[in-house]
Amino acid sequence: MNDLFSLKNKKFLITGGTRGIGRAISLRFARAGAHVTANHLLKKASAESLKDIAREENLAIDIFRGDISNTKGRGRLEAMLNERNESLDGFIHCAATGVHGPLETLTKRHFDWVLSLNTIAFFELVKMLLPRMKSNSAIVALSSKGARRAVHSYGLVGASKAALEALSRHLAAELAARKIRVNILSPGSVVTDAWDALPEKEKRLDETIHRTPLGRLVTLEEIAYTAQFLCSDAASGVIGHTMVVDGGAAIME
Numbered sequence: 635m636n637d638l639f640s641l642k643n644k645k646f647l648i649t650g651g652t653r654g655i656g657r658a659i660s661l662r663f664a665r666a667g668a669h670v671t672a673n674h675l676l677k678k679a680s681a682e683s684l685k686d687i688a689r690e691e692n693l694a695i696d697i698f699r700g701d702i703s704n705t706k707g708r709g710r711l712e713a714m715l716n717e718r719n720e721s722l723d724g725f726i727h728c729a730a731t732g733v734h735g736p737l738e739t740l741t742k743r744h745f746d747w748v749l750s751l752n753t754i755a756f757f758e759l760v761k762m763l764l765p766r767m768k769s770n771s772a773i774v775a776l777s778s779k780g781a782r783r784a785v786h787s788y789g790l791v792g793a794s795k796a797a798l799e800a801l802s803r804h805l806a807a808e809l810a811a812r813k814i815r816v817n818i819l820s821p822g823s824v825v826t827d828a829w830d831a832l833p834e835k836e837k838r839l840d841e842t843i844h845r846t847p848l849g850r851l852v853t854l855e856e857i858a859y860t861a862q863f864l865c866s867d868a869a870s871g872v873i874g875h876t877m878v879v880d881g882g883a884a885i886m887e
């Protein structure tokens with residue numbers, strides 16, 4: 635039977651694919667039969683442990699270490715893809731950074747830093763990857779609640795995600811005729827290393843659980859399964875959508 639949800643033999647580039655949500659997506663996609671290139675920047679231990687799992691489970695996961703927030707890093711990525719003569723069935727932009735605090739304490743330098751990875755890298759990578767994107771391929775941008783709501787100490791990341799969402803919707807409209815589907819995946823809070831940079835982590839997570847109809851935080855796997863759906867042929871009609879995976883938190887007052 636043709637399994638519409640299968641990713642068998644499809645090729646994906648996942649930025650930030652070695653830790654947190656990106657790592658869960660790398661593993662889910664590879665377990666669904668895909669060849670994954672997981673990009674990361676600094677933390678070698680996470681990349682090595684992902685390689686170990688791939689070896690144990692016989693999964694097709696390659697690691698590309700490089701800073702995609704600048705032209706040089708993106709150039710190295712392109713050279714690597716050229717060398718492999720790689721075409722792609724999908725691109726997932728998970729890599730993100732943040733400088734957290736009240737906006738009046740932050741500077742344009744902070745804003746440039748956040749935008750360069752969260753938003754501009756996505757724009758540049760989409761343009762760079764387009765010539766190698768196959769028909770019926772998918773692009774997914776990872777966003778967050780801060781794109782639409784005011785979240786304590788999250789102003790710069792929220793603004794970068796709002797721009798990322800707007801870009802994604804415009805790309806979705808422009809690329810649909812080329813049979814490339816662009817969507818946004820917006821997870822609720824899920825405990826990853828990124829939370830260590832946020833003030834009052836425990837209090838905020840407790841409050842989130844309290845107001846979430848599901849009664850708990852969503853899991854990395856729940857987010858990864860939704861990414862799989864968005865990149866599979868089962869989602870052939872889903873274009874320019876923001877898929878919220880938050881256990882219902884966003885519907886509450």
Ligand SMILES: NC(=O)c1ccc[n+]([C@@H]2O[C@H](COP(=O)([O-])OP(=O)(O)OC[C@H]3O[C@@H](n4cnc5c(N)ncnc54)[C@H](OP(=O)(O)O)[C@@H]3O)[C@@H](O)[C@H]2O)c1
Pocket residue numbers: 649650651652653654655656673674675676677678680700701702703727728729730731751776777778779820821822823824825826827828829
């Ligand atoms: N966690 C949440 O609660 C939550 C909620 C909503 C949305 N999101 C979104 O989901 C995505 C993933 O978040 P996360 O919490 O899983 O993040 P995370 O655990 O902090 O992981 C970040 C990943 O991005 C990589 N990275 C950072 N800077 C990079 C750069 N310049 N070039 C290439 N790779 C770089 C990191 O590589 P190294 O390991 O080498 O540093 C790591 O693999 C983000 O877009 C985030 O905004 C997260």
